[in-house]
């Protein structure tokens with residue numbers, strides 16, 4: 609019989625040379641807005657960068673995204689939800705993220721493993737150790753180099769999302785649920801230096817500057833290149 613393939617094998621084959629940056633936070637905290645701004649800035653400065661998102665960033669992702677956060681009112685069990693997010697991540701990391709990093713590029717990702725810990729762990733109450741282990745297996749041990757946690761009071765996040773329009777399944781959780789998720793993020797940030805907590809009540813431009821500065825610092829450390837000023 610063939611030997612089983614170790615869950616971490618793709619990352620050992622595809623050595624990580626680029627920089628992996630993730631954006632995290634509750635609904636409406638400004639993740640997509642800030643990711644897009646950083647993406648545009650890096651593009652303007654001719655830095656090779658790819659933007660992507662979870663769930664749904666891979667070729668199979670759209671179907672998984674639809675199952676897990678689509679507009680359906682159907683109930684889904686906690687563990688089914690967890691494993692769908694993890695399945696989505698495996699495909700995404702293997703197909704998009706690792707190959708891009710191996711080309712020395714920057715990957716900006718809208719949500720990643722921290723979302724699973726906070727929503728399915730702190731939010732839904734699934735065992736955190738189980739999530740931590742399966743997160744690593746699903747992502748071939750990939751951990752972001754830098755994570756921006758956009759921290760916002762829950763009610764303000766929901767206000768922004770409602771103003772924006774159509775709500776998906778995850779947007780319809782209770783305030784109590786999002787409070788648990790927010791606290792989860794703050795807990796994670798206490799133990800992880802890579803997670804930068806940003807006050808998402810600040811205006812977009814200020815946040816953009818802070819995010820740019822942190823990214824710039826990391827780039828100069830890793831690639832020995834300076835990005836100079838924002839504009």
Ligand SMILES: Nc1ncnc2c1ncn2[C@@H]1O[C@H](COP(=O)(O)OP(=O)(O)OP(=O)(O)O)[C@@H](O)[C@H]1O
Pocket residue numbers: 633634635636637638639640641642768769772808809810811812815
């Ligand atoms: N700093 C800010 N101040 C005020 N409004 C903001 C700020 N950043 C973003 N917004 C607005 O809030 C809304 C939500 O922003 P955005 O879509 O970037 O959040 P998100 O975290 O990606 O949300 P989701 O989790 O639902 O994808 C948008 O209408 C956006 O224009």
Ligand SMILES: [Mg+2]
Pocket residue numbers: 639640641718
């Ligand atoms: Mg978004």
